[in-house]
Amino acid sequence: MSERRAARPPETSARGIAERVRDGDITAERAAREAFVRGDDARVGPDGLNALLWTDREATLDAARGHATESDFVDRGDLAGVPIAVKDNIATLTLPTSCGSRILEGYVSPFEATAVTRLRNAGATIVGKTNMDEFAMGSSTENSAFGPARNPRDRSRVPGGSSGGSAAVVAAGMVPIALGSETGGSVRQPAAFCGIVGVKPTYGRVSRYGLVAFASSLDQIGVFGATVDDAAIGLQTIAGRDVMDATSADVPVERYVEASGASLAGLVIGRPKEYFPDFLDARIREKCDRAFDAFRKLGAEVRDVSLPHTDLAIPVYYIVAPAEASSNLARFDGVRYGLRVPADGLAATYEATRSRGFGKEVTRRILLGTYVLSAGYYDAYYKKAQQVRTLIADDFREVFASGVHLLFTPTTPSPAFPLGAKADPYEMYMSDIFTATANLAGVPAMSQPIGAVDGLPIGGQLIAPHFDEARMFGAAYALEAALGAEALR
Amino acid sequence: MSTMVSAPAGWEMVVGLEVHVQLRTRTKAFCNCSTEYGAAPNVNTCPVCLALPGALPVLNAHAVELATRAALALGCTVNPMSVFARKNYFYPDLPKGYQISQFDKPLAEHGRLKIGTNAEGTGITVGITRVHMEEDAGKSVHDRYAGATAIDLNRAGVPLIEIVSEPDMRSAEAAGAYLRTLKLILQYVGISDCDMEKGSLRVDANVSARRAGEVKLGTKTEVKNLNSFSNVERALALEFARQTELLERGGRVEQQTMLFDQARGVVRPSRTKEGSHDYRYFPEPDLPPLVLDAGFIERMQTSLPELPEARRSRFAGDYALGEYDVDVLTSSAELADYFEGVARQSGDAKAAANWTINGVLTALNASGDDIDAFRVRPADLAALITLVRDGVVGHSAAKQVFAEMVRTGDRPEQVAQREGLVRVDDDAALRGWIDEVLAEHPAEAQRYLAGEKKLQGVLVGFVMKKSKGSADAKKVNQLLASRAQG
Ligand SMILES: [Zn+2]
Numbered sequence A: 001m002s003e004r005r006a007a008r009p010p011e012t013s014a015r016g017i018a019e020r021v022r023d024g025d026i027t028a029e030r031a032a033r034e035a036f037v038r039g040d041d042a043r044v045g046p047d048g049l050n051a052l053l054w055t056d057r058e059a060t061l062d063a064a065r066g067h068a069t070e071s072d073f074v075d076r077g078d079l080a081g082v083p084i085a086v087k088d089n090i091a092t093l094t095l096p097t098s099c100g101s102r103i104l105e106g107y108v109s110p111f112e113a114t115a116v117t118r119l120r121n122a123g124a125t126i127v128g129k130t131n132m133d134e135f136a137m138g139s140s141t142e143n144s145a146f147g148p149a150r151n152p153r154d155r156s157r158v159p160g161g162s163s164g165g166s167a168a169v170v171a172a173g174m175v176p177i178a179l180g181s182e183t184g185g186s187v188r189q190p191a192a193f194c195g196i197v198g199v200k201p202t203y204g205r206v207s208r209y210g211l212v213a214f215a216s217s218l219d220q221i222g223v224f225g226a227t228v229d230d231a232a233i234g235l236q237t238i239a240g241r242d243v244m245d246a247t248s249a250d251v252p253v254e255r256y257v258e259a260s261g262a263s264l265a266g267l268v269i270g271r272p273k274e275y276f277p278d279f280l281d282a283r284i285r286e287k288c289d290r291a292f293d294a295f296r297k298l299g300a301e302v303r304d305v306s307l308p309h310t311d312l313a314i315p316v317y318y319i320v321a322p323a324e325a326s327s328n329l330a331r332f333d334g335v336r337y338g339l340r341v342p343a344d345g346l347a348a349t350y351e352a353t354r355s356r357g358f359g360k361e362v363t364r365r366i367l368l369g370t371y372v373l374s375a376g377y378y379d380a381y382y383k384k385a386q387q388v389r390t391l392i393a394d395d396f397r398e399v400f401a402s403g404v405h406l407l408f409t410p411t412t413p414s415p416a417f418p419l420g421a422k423a424d425p426y427e428m429y430m431s432d433i434f435t436a437t438a439n440l441a442g443v444p445a446m447s448q449p450i451g452a453v454d455g456l457p458i459g460g461q462l463i464a465p466h467f468d469e470a471r472m473f474g475a476a477y478a479l480e481a482a483l484g485a486e487a488l489r
Numbered sequence B: 001m002s003t004m005v006s007a008p009a010g011w012e013m014v015v016g017l018e019v020h021v022q023l024r025t026r027t028k029a030f031c032n033c034s035t036e037y038g039a040a041p042n043v044n045t046c047p048v049c050l051a052l053p054g055a056l057p058v059l060n061a062h063a064v065e066l067a068t069r070a071a072l073a074l075g076c077t078v079n080p081m082s083v084f085a086r087k088n089y090f091y092p093d094l095p096k097g098y099q100i101s102q103f104d105k106p107l108a109e110h111g112r113l114k115i116g117t118n119a120e121g122t123g124i125t126v127g128i129t130r131v132h133m134e135e136d137a138g139k140s141v142h143d144r145y146a147g148a149t150a151i152d153l154n155r156a157g158v159p160l161i162e163i164v165s166e167p168d169m170r171s172a173e174a175a176g177a178y179l180r181t182l183k184l185i186l187q188y189v190g191i192s193d194c195d196m197e198k199g200s201l202r203v204d205a206n207v208s209a210r211r212a213g214e215v216k217l218g219t220k221t222e223v224k225n226l227n228s229f230s231n232v233e234r235a236l237a238l239e240f241a242r243q244t245e246l247l248e249r250g251g252r253v254e255q256q257t258m259l260f261d262q263a264r265g266v267v268r269p270s271r272t273k274e275g276s277h278d279y280r281y282f283p284e285p286d287l288p289p290l291v292l293d294a295g296f297i298e299r300m301q302t303s304l305p306e307l308p309e310a311r312r313s314r315f316a317g318d319y320a321l322g323e324y325d326v327d328v329l330t331s332s333a334e335l336a337d338y339f340e341g342v343a344r345q346s347g348d349a350k351a352a353a354n355w356t357i358n359g360v361l362t363a364l365n366a367s368g369d370d371i372d373a374f375r376v377r378p379a380d381l382a383a384l385i386t387l388v389r390d391g392v393v394g395h396s397a398a399k400q401v402f403a404e405m406v407r408t409g410d411r412p413e414q415v416a417q418r419e420g421l422v423r424v425d426d427d428a429a430l431r432g433w434i435d436e437v438l439a440e441h442p443a444e445a446q447r448y449l450a451g452e453k454k455l456q457g458v459l460v461g462f463v464m465k466k467s468k469g470s471a472d473a474k475k476v477n478q479l480l481a482s483r484a485q486g
Helices: A014-022 A028-042 A057-070 A114-121 A164-171 A188-194 A228-238 A282-297 A310-331 A346-357 A360-373 A379-401 A425-432 A436-441 A469-488 B061-073 B172-189 B229-248 B294-302 B308-318 B323-329 B333-346 B349-367 B378-389 B395-408 B412-418 B427-440 B442-449 B453-466 B473-485
Strands: A052-054 A083-087 A125-130 A177-182 A197-200 A220-225 A268-272 A301-305 A406-410 A445-453 A456-463 B011-022 B084-088 B098-102 B108-117 B123-135 B139-145 B148-152 B159-165 B201-211 B221-226 B257-261 B266-269
Touching: A014 A028, A014 A228, A028 A057, A028 A083, A028 A125, A052 A164, A057 A125, A083 A164, A114 A125, A114 A177, A114 A228, A125 A164, A164 A177, A164 A188, A164 A220, A177 A228, A188 A197, A188 A220, A188 A445, A188 A456, A197 A228, A197 A469, A220 A228, A228 A469, A268 A282, A282 A301, A282 A406, A282 A445, A282 A456, A282 A469, A310 A360, A310 A379, A310 A425, A310 A436, A310 B084, A360 A379, A379 A436, A406 A469, A445 A469, A456 A469, B011 B172, B011 B229, B061 B108, B061 B123, B061 B159, B061 B172, B061 B294, B098 B123, B108 B172, B123 B172, B172 B201, B172 B229, B172 B308, B201 B229, B221 B229, B229 B257, B229 B266, B308 B323, B308 B333, B323 B333, B323 B349, B333 B349, B333 B378, B349 B378, B349 B395, B378 B395, B378 B412, B395 B412, B427 B442, B427 B453, B427 B473, B442 B453, B442 B473, B453 B473
Parallel strands: A083 A125, A083 A177, A268 A301, A268 A406, B221 B257
Antiparallel strands: A052 A125, A177 A220, A197 A220, A197 A445, A406 A456, A445 A456, B011 B159, B011 B201, B084 B098, B108 B123, B123 B159, B139 B148, B201 B221, B257 B266
């Protein structure tokens, strides 16, 4: 077990790299080259962490060089020269977008996700596509068709999932920022497992255009940062209305980096009792208490609150998400792109293609989703689940209406578990117990390191009202500063 | 109808129709691809309508406007909130594996359509159950490549409305009348070109039979593959005959899909079992509910043009036109507008109607042109009517002036002058023509002058011909008569 460097050298932070590039100290190409070297040192590739699936160094360096010559504007952006990794289910123009699946192996998108375009327009260099649970279905990155990714903090353990590859490349120090995607905790949970920051913005805050859909009403692109500041810069760059996504919201985007140094005096932070159940690891509870103490010292009030429908989140999630997935994944039929396994006749070709193309967990969820939408079952499952989902959202609405500004909870019930430890899907599903609620309610939430247990990072989760990411970042910056090196111990 | 089909007596036909209409938008329902008909295969496609991974639908605002106007024109109540839903099924020409449609919360409901009047003079109306928005699928081409099916996705994502009627029609003719009325309204409002050949209007018919006087509905079948209104009527008559013969023999109608086979003039069961499909509808999470505020609905309502029924009664009343003239002149909004332009500017509705029907329509039929492209504008035709009324141009000369106007697009005064078709009532000129005619036809002249009065018409005809119709026929008659007496 190798303890990560307690503090990252500032010159490899997003802010640090962009400043050096803007000042002309290094070129964007050099910044990209350095990222590849850091990645090689940490062995992020298939022979090591298996966190990075697809890279094209020459093309990436060419693109970074192009920035310097073609566009002064890009060279002065917030992310000038900053190397960023992108989850394999977010469309990029030159690298494959395979969603960790055989069915899309080698597929290169002819268009780019809006979030990626915005990163590039701010000067960022996309250095690679990261490993993930197939179609983002999983919590360990073990469901990848291209082999499991590993946790840089302990290579015998999972990095979490489904955005495990993105979390790992950030935790390994290769890049300060990576994009992930969330449906039920797929950014926050791996951020917690890898000891970094992971943000799931408000539903509608970031365009989903170019994010390969898993469960459209829950999916959001999220941001990993080595620090709160990295995550803040990343999110403020990609957030905001996009005409290509009808569910993206026309709500002004603050510069989240300006939340740094905000006072927490008068802030009311809720401690929802449902997130501190009896079975919670006592050491995780302890780290949370330490964080609450830090918030109090910063002038915030900690208030006990209740979100009574929390325990229904997982059952609801595992009806709504598979239902939407069963429909969203229907397009992978072997007709227009991706894998096609020819067979005798149309139905047989569909069956052969999809049987061979999809892994076990994806198949399970398609079947589950198809079942809950079927005539005769719709009311009992899908409709009921949507009704309960409303209750979960109401829980948040009521607690935030009662004068509570933010909630703070553990991100996960346990630290990173060993590879292969959770063979039972239900056990795996329970690792999203504290995160799925925010997706169901559409509220923003983020995880940041608040300590370690046996050398394994523990994440604390902040949850905010819709579109109040700025306040959430304010608290995150303050907690990060208050904990200092404690955050990793 | 070309084939008469007779069904056993004592049975009543019950018909409900589902009509899909392509909205006349420039771009598709959920992307910016062109809706142009007849482009090379798969040219009008993009990541959205190809269902590439990560692409998302964005609703076309113009499609919403057209759909709302259609619903209002059909007397529907437009729902302030409707919800798009996914209809899930696998087919190669359905790229997403689902069709975006509307299900339990449609755009509009509870409309009515008057399709005619019965023998007692009361109106026959058909209830409209609902109007909802949806997207079209692509096209599978099975006969182009041996052993393979080709897919053309140009049509995938083209905006449609589905108009579902109540089972209120009691005959094939009523179904035909419903369709013709519906089409006329949709064309009036500019919703669609309703061209069945291009697939921009499609009809599925639900038909059942019950004993006369029975209240309960019989088991229905759905008849598809109907490519013209007259085929709808034919297929309904055939299917009704099939059902009633079956019922007469004590058989039972099976709920199934029937296909109309035009070539063989029969309806036969479809091989695919439509009823066994479970479409697993659920709300489309990529599109927020469609919320239409009262102001928008009001604007759409006030932007509706006068509908055919209203226009028909106004033409009959204001212009005192006969039923035939009214029917012809209101057969399209453009033609009705044209006629009204001529009528208003000439102040002579009767002449305007005659000229529009006998002159304009005849010319359009001959050339195959659209009235929008017709060179004689209403103001010009009105001017011609005025010239005739003022006696500047005679009736027969006017026809020649009109033909020349159609050809050149020139104003009637210009044409009449240029072609020498202005009426000549100058005595000297007329006498000159009469003298010439009498000289050229000595035999007739002699007999006429000798008192054979019936030859006067023949001689006037010669004079008119000589003058290319410009001679004042009345005056020629007088002059000839005085010559005979003289
Ligand atoms: Zn398109």
